[in-house]
Amino acid sequence: MNSTNPFALWRWEALFQNFDNVGSGFLRTFQVAVLALALSLIVGMIIGILSTAQNWVPRSIARVYVEIFQNIPLLIQIFFMYNGLAMAGLVLSEFTIGVVGVGLYHGAYVGEVVRAGILSMPKGQHEAAYSQGFNYTQTMRYIILPQMVKSILPPLTNQAVNLIKNTSVLAIIAGADLMYAADSYASSSLNYGPAYVLAGLLYFLLCFPLATFSRKYEEKLKKNDSIVVDIPEVME
Amino acid sequence: MIKLQNVNKYFGDHHVLKDINLEVAEGEKIVIIGPSGSGKSTTVRCMNFLEEPTSGEVFIEGNQLTAKNKLEVVRNSSAMVFQQFNLYPHMTVLENLTIGPIKLQKKSKKEAEETAYRYLDIVGLREKAMVYPSTLSGGQQQRVAIARSLCSEKKIILFDEPTSALDPETVQEVLDVMIQLSSMNITMVVVTHEMGFAKQVADRVIFMDEGTILEVGSPEHFFENPTHERTKEFLSKILR
Numbered sequence: 001m002n003s004t005n006p007f008a009l010w011r012w013e014a015l016f017q018n019f020d021n022v023g024s025g026f027l028r029t030f031q032v033a034v035l036a037l038a039l040s041l042i043v044g045m046i047i048g049i050l051s052t053a054q055n056w057v058p059r060s061i062a063r064v065y066v067e068i069f070q071n072i073p074l075l076i077q078i079f080f081m082y083n084g085l086a087m088a089g090l091v092l093s094e095f096t097i098g099v100v101g102v103g104l105y106h107g108a109y110v111g112e113v114v115r116a117g118i119l120s121m122p123k124g125q126h127e128a129a130y131s132q133g134f135n136y137t138q139t140m141r142y143i144i145l146p147q148m149v150k151s152i153l154p155p156l157t158n159q160a161v162n163l164i165k166n167t168s169v170l171a172i173i174a175g176a177d178l179m180y181a182a183d184s185y186a187s188s189s190l191n192y193g194p195a196y197v198l199a200g201l202l203y204f205l206l207c208f209p210l211a212t213f214s215r216k217y218e219e220k221l222k223k224n225d226s227i228v229v230d231i232p233e234v235m236e
Numbered sequence: 237m238i239k240l241q242n243v244n245k246y247f248g249d250h251h252v253l254k255d256i257n258l259e260v261a262e263g264e265k266i267v268i269i270g271p272s273g274s275g276k277s278t279t280v281r282c283m284n285f286l287e288e289p290t291s292g293e294v295f296i297e298g299n300q301l302t303a304k305n306k307l308e309v310v311r312n313s314s315a316m317v318f319q320q321f322n323l324y325p326h327m328t329v330l331e332n333l334t335i336g337p338i339k340l341q342k343k344s345k346k347e348a349e350e351t352a353y354r355y356l357d358i359v360g361l362r363e364k365a366m367v368y369p370s371t372l373s374g375g376q377q378q379r380v381a382i383a384r385s386l387c388s389e390k391k392i393i394l395f396d397e398p399t400s401a402l403d404p405e406t407v408q409e410v411l412d413v414m415i416q417l418s419s420m421n422i423t424m425v426v427v428t429h430e431m432g433f434a435k436q437v438a439d440r441v442i443f444m445d446e447g448t449i450l451e452v453g454s455p456e457h458f459f460e461n462p463t464h465e466r467t468k469e470f471l472s473k474i475l476r
Contacts, residue, residue, distance in 0.1 A: 122320075122322075124318060124320050124322035125322060125324070127286055127316075127318065127322060128316075128318065128322035128323075128324070130284075130286060130307075130310070131284055131286065131310065131314070131315065131316035131318075131394075132310075132311070132315065132336040132340060132384075132388065133307055133308075133310045133311025133312075133336070133340050133388075134336075134339070134340065135307055138339060138340075142335060142339065143324055146326050147324070147325060147326045150326075
């Protein structure tokens with residue numbers, strides 16, 4: 001008779017005999033996270049630049065985007081793409097929904113980081129560029145954005161951490177990601193304890209190094225008196 | 237070369253420039269002095285439309301500056317040196333000097349670098365071409381900024397308090413470079429408190445107070461017999 005302890009040794013043995021599923025879930029989570037991160041950086045860069053434009057039209061477009069994606073739960077956005085778009089005839093794979101859904105959602109947050117980064121650049125940089133005759137686009141491209149990348153790296157990395165954790169919403173639409181794999185193993189084997197602990201550990205393995213890097217890099221920037229972009233934490 | 241005609245500037249309710257009229261001839265060296273808040277910085281910043289006048293006209297080489305053509309006019313005619321240097325911290329000294337000529341004046345990289353080295357020689361910083369601005373002292377940074385303003389070879393250079401942010405011991409090295417420039421055929425408009433510099437290079441000194449030009453004259457005039465009580469009072473304070 002096996003022990004009924006939820007963390008009994010035999011439960012762990014059983015879990016690792018079935019590790020393949022969890023392993024491929026981990027791989028899927030990793031792939032979705034990388035692609036969604038790439039998408040969120042592209043979207044965020046565009047939104048961030050639009051939101052600091054002089055003209056009100058691009059500014060409003062950026063504002064509306066950010067407010068919509070930040071103020072509706074990610075889960076509803078995912079459901080909308082999974083069920084809503086499907087009813088409208090656009091059937092996307094769970095993988096695509098993961099990348100696009102999480103990417104667009106975090107694009108709004110990255111946009112806010114980029115915006116704060118652009119606004120944190122000293123006014124003198126814009127003035128020097130203008131006094132040489134650089135137009136707005138050239139000023140952004142040659143002067144502002146290259147400097148900004150360094151100072152927004154810490155908040156951007158925090159976004160990456162949040163994004164990785166948020167890919168776990170895919171479990172709800174059977175996204176074959178880490179959370180889903182762990183959960184389906186757990187409910188079929190009743191080895192809930194080890195399954196969730198392992199999943200948590202794997203998320204931690206992805207996120208902890210990034211979070212540590214972010215903290216260390218920010219300390220370094222502060223020590224060098226560089227510009228530190230502080231983003232109020234409004235997340236999750 | 238530069239003409240300000242009935243220029244007024246408001247910041248909100250604050251009337252910072254009151255009917256400024258000023259003409260600067262080609263190659264002329266103008267020094268603007270005055271207490272802080274007198275509008276002298278705003279005046280030079282109107283000359284490249286870093287501040288757009290609330291009313292009045294600004295002409296550069298006969299062309300009226302407008303919101304539409306300002307970038308083009310600035311690109312072709314004027315450069316500026318700032319109190320805070322405003323070098324680009326992510327670029328080396330050489331890149332700071334060449335980015336404008338390469339991207340705006342469409343010079344080749346080689347040509348832009350040759351020009352850059354020529355002006356680095358003038359400011360005495362050739363050996364710093366490959367370093368980043370943050371490794372330089374304030375005086376060196378400002379000399380690089382002056383070299384940058386020279387690299388696009390424009391007819392006008394505007395100086396907005398170029399030595400005010402410097403340690404006292406580095407002020408002179410920057411002034412020496414500016415004195416050297418004064419022998420070139422460049423129109424210079426300099427906002428400064430350095431009366432020694434004014435005496436040495438200025439064709440005309442302009443004294444501003446409370447948004448108006450109170451007195452214009454040669455440096456000798458200012459040192460020997462300024463007309464206005466206000467001018468005397470100000471000069472006695474800064475010459476002390």
